[in-house]
Amino acid sequence: MPERNVCIIAGGMSKWGVREASIIDMAQEAAKECFDDIPALKRKDIDGLLFASSYCGRRSFQVNIAPVVAERIGIKPTSMCTRVDTLCAGGSSGIILATGLIKSGIADVVMIAGGEKLYTPQRWETYYSELASIDHDWDGAQGMGLPPPYFSMTAQEHMKRYGTTKEQLWAVSVKNRRNGSTNPKGHFQKAVTIEEVMASRVIVPPLSLYDCCPITDGCAAVILTYAEKARELTDRPLVYIRGSAQAALHSMSINWPGEHLADWLHMRTAAKRAYEMGRVGPEDIDVAMTHDCFTISEIVEMEELGFCKKGEGGPFVESGQSDFGGKVPVNTDGGLLSCGHPFGATGIRQAREILQQLQGRAIRQVEGAEIGLTHNLSGLNVEHTILIYGREP
Amino acid sequence: MPVPGIPILEGKYPSTMDLYPLEAKEFNRVHQFYENLRQKRFTTTKCKKCGHVPFPPRVVCPECNSEDLEWVDLPTRGKVLRFTEEVAGVPLGFDSPLIHALIDLGDGRKFVSRIINCKEGELKEGDEVQLAVFDVPPMIIEKKGVMTEAERVFFAFEPSKAEVK
Ligand SMILES: [Zn+2]
Numbered sequence: 001m002p003e004r005n006v007c008i009i010a011g012g013m014s015k016w017g018v019r020e021a022s023i024i025d026m027a028q029e030a031a032k033e034c035f036d037d038i039p040a041l042k043r044k045d046i047d048g049l050l051f052a053s054s055y056c057g058r059r060s061f062q063v064n065i066a067p068v069v070a071e072r073i074g075i076k077p078t079s080m081c082t083r084v085d086t087l088c089a090g091g092s093s094g095i096i097l098a099t100g101l102i103k104s105g106i107a108d109v110v111m112i113a114g115g116e117k118l119y120t121p122q123r124w125e126t127y128y129s130e131l132a133s134i135d136h137d138w139d140g141a142q143g144m145g146l147p148p149p150y151f152s153m154t155a156q157e158h159m160k161r162y163g164t165t166k167e168q169l170w171a172v173s174v175k176n177r178r179n180g181s182t183n184p185k186g187h188f189q190k191a192v193t194i195e196e197v198m199a200s201r202v203i204v205p206p207l208s209l210y211d212c213c214p215i216t217d218g219c220a221a222v223i224l225t226y227a228e229k230a231r232e233l234t235d236r237p238l239v240y241i242r243g244s245a246q247a248a249l250h251s252m253s254i255n256w257p258g259e260h261l262a263d264w265l266h267m268r269t270a271a272k273r274a275y276e277m278g279r280v281g282p283e284d285i286d287v288a289m290t291h292d293c294f295t296i297s298e299i300v301e302m303e304e305l306g307f308c309k310k311g312e313g314g315p316f317v318e319s320g321q322s323d324f325g326g327k328v329p330v331n332t333d334g335g336l337l338s339c340g341h342p343f344g345a346t347g348i349r350q351a352r353e354i355l356q357q358l359q360g361r362a363i364r365q366v367e368g369a370e371i372g373l374t375h376n377l378s379g380l381n382v383e384h385t386i387l388i389y390g391r392e393p
Numbered sequence: 394m395p396v397p398g399i400p401i402l403e404g405k406y407p408s409t410m411d412l413y414p415l416e417a418k419e420f421n422r423v424h425q426f427y428e429n430l431r432q433k434r435f436t437t438t439k440c441k442k443c444g445h446v447p448f449p450p451r452v453v454c455p456e457c458n459s460e461d462l463e464w465v466d467l468p469t470r471g472k473v474l475r476f477t478e479e480v481a482g483v484p485l486g487f488d489s490p491l492i493h494a495l496i497d498l499g500d501g502r503k504f505v506s507r508i509i510n511c512k513e514g515e516l517k518e519g520d521e522v523q524l525a526v527f528d529v530p531p532m533i534i535e536k537k538g539v540m541t542e543a544e545r546v547f548f549a550f551e552p553s554k555a556e557v558k
Pocket residue numbers: 440441442443444445454455456457458459
């Protein structure tokens with residue numbers, strides 16, 4: 001069998017936010033929108049399901065959730081049916097794994113779904129559970145599970161070393177909240193002004209409320225198949241998975257791989273490999289969805305992806321280079337700052353937006369976008385995952 | 394306000410909700426780290442075959458695959474490079490302010506640790522901090538139907554009280 005090219009052909013999301021719904025309810029909502037997105041595809045055409053969720057075991061008391069989701073949404077996988085956990089990058093891991101399964105012929109049509117029900121009936125459990133998201137016996141027991149303190153040190157490092165300003169951090173928030181204001185599926189639909197951001201309450205200096213993504217419930221789903229099958233199912237332009245990489249160089253904070261906290265060697269490592277596999281460079285990316293868990297994250301990511309020089313992420317975002325009309329529009333659907341971040345669903349949400357961008361049907365369309373990129377960081381910055389999508393294989 | 398909770402779990406020890414490691418030797422092959430902590434020693438394993446000194450401690454050398462390891466001491470003092478103070482939104486089990494610092498241990502390692510015995514606004518970059526060991530609640534181990542309590546300690550760093558001369 002000749003090697004197959006793999007395409008993403010449909011995407012859907014549940015409503016994201018503080019939801020009066022279970023993870024299984026939201027998985028059904030996401031799958032419904034995904035099926036509605038490609039009417040020629042029937043449930044029986046799906047032979048594989050990968051479900052990305054990190055917290056279903058702890059917050060929904062459900063491990064091996066994939067067969068539960070398959071049954072509830074009405075599919076009967078015969079090639080693969082399993083859960084994937086890479087915390088914040090679980091959805092992207094699912095897409096990379098499904099690409100390999102389809103390329104090799106192990107699977108033909110795979111749904112990658114994922115998400116989290118993060119809000120528990122009592123709020124203490126919502127926050128306390130975060131302590132499980134990092135190296136438990138070492139960093140977790142030091143009380144480091146909630147990310148704002150750690151990323152505040154990253155922000156301090158970047159500000160002291162490169163002169164990055166709070167105004168530059170806030171520019172990310174204003175842009176992404178504006179992009180998200182027209183996305184009905186995200187957590188927030190409200191743009192914010194720089195004055196509102198400036199006046200918001202401090203979370204951990206120098207990070208304020210609008211510098212941090214919220215805690216969010218939600219699910220998302222996409223479908224992947226090989227190009228010939230995709231052509232049978234849709235008249236829309238095909239969107240190919242061109243390259244990917246996932247780099248994990250450490251787990252515990254003491255083994256941080258960079259020179260300092262604003263030096264993300266593992267991200268550069270992943271970017272280099274993904275660009276090589278995708279046969280593109282940073283200058284070729286028309287639209288990017290990067291992991292803006294905090295405003296400072298998006299600034300560092302612009303640098304490590306090669307969109308600007310190291311240390312120039314602040315001026316890059318402040319001057320509109322990551323906005324519409326700039327060098328590369330970033331987080332066109334609102335990103336994590338506006339959509340929220342139900343961990344396993346985030347990479348899938350990003351893929352859905354890139355699919356719509358490259359097919360010319362996004363809510364906020366980047367004109368003529370042909371090559372897109374998605375990026376996630378996991379946990380306290382221990383893993384980086386990058387995917388490259390394109391209109392050509 | 395107290396709530397009924399889950400009645401069948403009353404008086405039970407749900408280890409999956411335990412913030413601290415299951416340190417007892419019945420559950421943990423690096424329990425010696427915690428025994429050493431009790432003696433105010435901050436230690437890790439060194440490979441006797443290739444000399445590699447990883448942290449956290451291991452049961453197998455990740456460089457050469459040897460199981461012939463010995464316990465060695467790490468510095469118990471370090472210098473604060475960056476720090477962060479979380480005042481609101483501190484998770485259950487920790488007091489406000491919850492302070493964390495990136496500490497240069499001086500042996501090539503930069504350790505991110507909690508800083509205790511320190512008030513908000515007191516810590517500065519460049520300050521010296523020292524290892525602090527404290528008791529944490531015991532873990533419960535069931536042995537033939539009998540519940541035993543395994544005492545535990547854990548560690549953080551605190552502002553140095555006196556310079557070492
Ligand atoms: Zn060795």
